[in-house]
Every structure is written in structure tokens, then in C-alpha cells.
Amino acid sequence: MKTMRPPISGRRPPRGISLIELLMAMGGVSLIITSSAVLLHGVMRAQSESRRFFDDERTSARLARQFRADVHAAAQVAAQVAATAGERLVAFTLPDGHTIEYRHTADRRQIQRRLLAPGNPVPTGREDYSFASACAAVVTVAQKQIHLELGAEGADGELAPPGVVRPPRSPAEAKRKPPALVVEADLGRDLRFLPARDGEAQP
Template sequence: MKTMPRPISGRRPPRGISLIELLMAMGGVSLVITSSAMLLHGVMRAQSESRRFFDDERTSARLARQFRADVHAAAQVGAQVAAPAGERLVAFTLPDGQTIEYRHTADRRQIQRRLLAAGNPTPTGREDYPFASACAAVVTVAEKQIHLELGAEGADGELAPPGVVRPPRTPAEAKRKPPALVVEAVLGRDLRFLPARDGEAQP
């Protein structure tokens, strides 16, 4: 007569995963995914702000070079101390009669350089200098010294005094520094090395 094998003592019968354990596992996975997404979003936002910062730096350098070159090549200048948004900041007249004007756009995020032929109000060329955030722009003239300054806006939209910054319009703008640029140049500096025309005095 055969005897049945006795069950091994201490061995538990197999069982499935309970609903509570499954929910806990899903919650842990969701937490990891959410944390990873937030970290990735933060990294992407930091990269975007870094690109904007370096774009502003390159734009500022490009504007400074061009503005200084225009001042040095100009024969005459007509400027406003503080121009409303969208209006002309300054205009330079070249020896050949062409006019170069700088404008601050209405959204206050861009400086435009326009080239106009003599007697023609339609621009024959234009170059844009866009910035990531709004800024104030002021051009001042003291005899032959031309001064361009870009910086933070004050409450009235004009250039704010040092240390005074307009409240940001958006949270992203609060983390973004407005462009800061100061350019000084001597009017007609390049013309000193040109021979004077008949009947004209050397500048």
C-alpha cells in the first residue's frame, strides 16, 4: 500500500499580488515619472533662458558696433533725449546725404536701424536688434559726444534710475534680466581723416 507524501512544513502556498500592493507600486512609479518630468522641464527652461541671455549679449554687441560705426561716419545728428515707443531715437546724416535713423519699437523689445536715401522717406534698408524682454532706450547728444543707453524700464516706461526696476509682467520675465548697454562715440570721427571739400571746413 502506497503512502501519500507529507507536505513540507513551513512552506506557504503561492498567492497573487493584492490590490493595495498594486496601487502602492503604481503610486511609486507615478511619483518617479512626475519628478523626472519636473526635472526635465526645469532643465529645458534653464537652457531656454540661457539661450535668450546669450542672444541678448550678441545683439547688444552687434548694436554697439553698428551704432558706434554710424556715429563715427556721420556728418550731422538730430536726437531726442527720450523718444516715445515706436518713434525715432536718433538720426544721422552721412556725407553723401543718406540718413540713418534708430527707432525703438512699440513693444519696447527691439531697436531698428533704417537707411533712407536723400529726399526719400521710404527706407532702403533695415536691420533689427531684438531683445528677449522689454527695455528703455535713451540717446543724448552733448556737442560731438553721442550717448546711447539701454536698460530697465521705470514706471513711466523711460529708463529707470540705477537700482530701480519696473515690476515684471510675467513670472518668466521676473527671472530675466533686461538688456544693459552703454555706447559712447564721437560724431564724425572718421571724417577727420578725409580731405575737406572745396568751401567746407574740416570737422
């Protein structure tokens, strides 16, 4: 004969979670989610700034290479001594009569290279060099040596002296480093673009 076990009257039923414990658990989960979101936002922002920096570096290298090639190919140069934003920085005249202009846009974030045919003010070609932050641009001419410099803006919008940094206009601008570029080249150095003299064979 099977003996039945008597019920245990002193055993407590399973205890559920209280409202306070539920709120504490939800608060902890919310804190973890918020911290993860802030960390992810910081990583994405750092990646974006890093991408802008390397884009500026590539743009600077491309501008330096093209500017140097234009100086070497030019026969004449006309520089704007104190060019305001949006005006021409320098113009090169090629041996075939074409003109290459470099302009600094009004927002100071872009250098434009424009190709002009003889007697035609409308550009036949244009190439833009865009930067993430505003910068100052100066072109100086010393005999046949052409000097292009890009750097941080001063208080007057011109190129800031070494060691002088203008206060940033926004928190985002404070984290961005303005482009820094110095290019020096000699006018007409590329012999392929020079007219042949008497007794010399033309290419």
C-alpha cells in the first residue's frame, strides 16, 4: 500500500519580482544602453573627423601636384597681391595662349582651378579642391619663383602668422585642423612647353 505524503503547509510559494526591483533593473539596462549609444556616437564622430583629415591631405597633395605642374608649364604669371575671398589668386599664361586661373571661393573652403581659352572669359574646364574647414590662401611671386601657401585664418581673414590661431567659430571647428600647405615652383621650368630656339630640334 502506497503511503501519501502529507502536504507541507509551511512551504512558501515562489516569490515574484516587486515593482521597485523592476524599476531598478530597467534603470540599469537604460544606463547601459545610454552609455553604449554615447560611446558609439563618439567612435562615429572620431571616424568622421579622421576621414575629413585624410580627405584634406589627399586634396592638398593633389592641389600641390597640379599647381606645380601649371607653374612649370606657364610662360607668364599675374598674381593678385591682396585677393579677397572669391577673387583670383593667380593666373598663368601658357605658351599656346590659354590661361589657368586659381581662385579662392567666398566661403574659404575651396580652391578653384579654371582653364580659359584665348579671348574667351567663359572657362572651358574647371577643377575644385574642397577642404573640410575654412582656410586662408596666399600666392606670392618673386621673380620666377611662385609660392602658394594655405593655412589657418587670422582675425582679418588673411593668413595667420606662425603660432597665431584664430578662435574657432563653433565647437565642431575647434576639433578640425585647418589645411596647411606650402608649394614652391619655378616658372617655365618644364622644357617641354618652351619654344625651340634656332638650331634646336623640336619634340
